[in-house]
Amino acid sequence: MKNKLSRNIFITIMLFVVFIITIIDLSKIASDEQTQLIGLSPQTSRQMMGYIIKTKKGKTIIIDGGTTNDAENLMKYINKYNKKVDYWFITHAHDDHAGAFIEIANNTDVKINNIYISLNEYEWYEKNEPDRAEFTQKLIEIINSQKINRNVHAPKLNEKIKIDNIEAKILGIRNPELIENPGNEQSMVIKFDTGKETLLILGDTGEKSSQKLLETQKENLKSDIVQMSHHGQQGATKELYEVVEPRICLWPTPQWLWDNNIGSGKDSGPWKTLETRKWIRELNVEENYIAKDGDFIINLK
Numbered sequence: 001m002k003n004k005l006s007r008n009i010f011i012t013i014m015l016f017v018v019f020i021i022t023i024i025d026l027s028k029i030a031s032d033e034q035t036q037l038i039g040l041s042p043q044t045s046r047q048m049m050g051y052i053i054k055t056k057k058g059k060t061i062i063i064d065g066g067t068t069n070d071a072e073n074l075m076k077y078i079n080k081y082n083k084k085v086d087y088w089f090i091t092h093a094h095d096d097h098a099g100a101f102i103e104i105a106n107n108t109d110v111k112i113n114n115i116y117i118s119l120n121e122y123e124w125y126e127k128n129e130p131d132r133a134e135f136t137q138k139l140i141e142i143i144n145s146q147k148i149n150r151n152v153h154a155p156k157l158n159e160k161i162k163i164d165n166i167e168a169k170i171l172g173i174r175n176p177e178l179i180e181n182p183g184n185e186q187s188m189v190i191k192f193d194t195g196k197e198t199l200l201i202l203g204d205t206g207e208k209s210s211q212k213l214l215e216t217q218k219e220n221l222k223s224d225i226v227q228m229s230h231h232g233q234q235g236a237t238k239e240l241y242e243v244v245e246p247r248i249c250l251w252p253t254p255q256w257l258w259d260n261n262i263g264s265g266k267d268s269g270p271w272k273t274l275e276t277r278k279w280i281r282e283l284n285v286e287e288n289y290i291a292k293d294g295d296f297i298i299n300l301k
């Protein structure tokens, strides 16, 4: 009788120990399993845009990445995430967005498993944006290269891409009919959804593509977090931000542009950043993350 009792006590204690070890282990996994959004800051005086999403199970998603000279900073994160990129979304063919991608794709052994980009034919860029056609040609060359080509996807409108705990929905692709402000109006618009929180990426969406989004995607635009279009200067319209109704704004904006300072002090430039900042204040946005202040990390819900 006494033996049986001590055996039962022993088993109970052992079960308790196993239970505690399991709890400790689970809490460790839970802290690793955090979806994170990382914002990159400009490494030169130029405007740029780059964001990274690390999913719950450690997949790496990059959105743009900045200029050639921002590649080194981006590489710090890529190296930390096992030197591989699972998904790379490039909003449009401008060097302040796609320069770092070209640099990394050409000159490193980083494995890029999926690239999403919505491009027109080269001739379109040559005709409508001749001063930037040389860069576009470089981008098209790497996209078509043997090293990369089989991993490139041309996204379809309303396509949904499931990446671990994230769903990426394509709300906008290239708009070849928009030839004023041509390059920016081709920006891919993507809504990332963790199931609990949403992030809207606008790239350099302009006035005409804002109107198009309001006409075709109005019910899908509301998002917790929004990337301010065209670096917070003349980009998306006030009406678009009113429909998005963001709680958090991400500004891919350097100091001079934040202040609209062309070199003679605040508001001496031609950009509309101060006006855009006013719109956002009026929308009672709770938090602003501005690239001028350095890289940042947001834990997503």
Ligand SMILES: [Zn+2]
Residues within 6 Å of the ligand: 048, 049, 094, 096, 097, 204, 230, 231
């Ligand atoms: Zn830009």
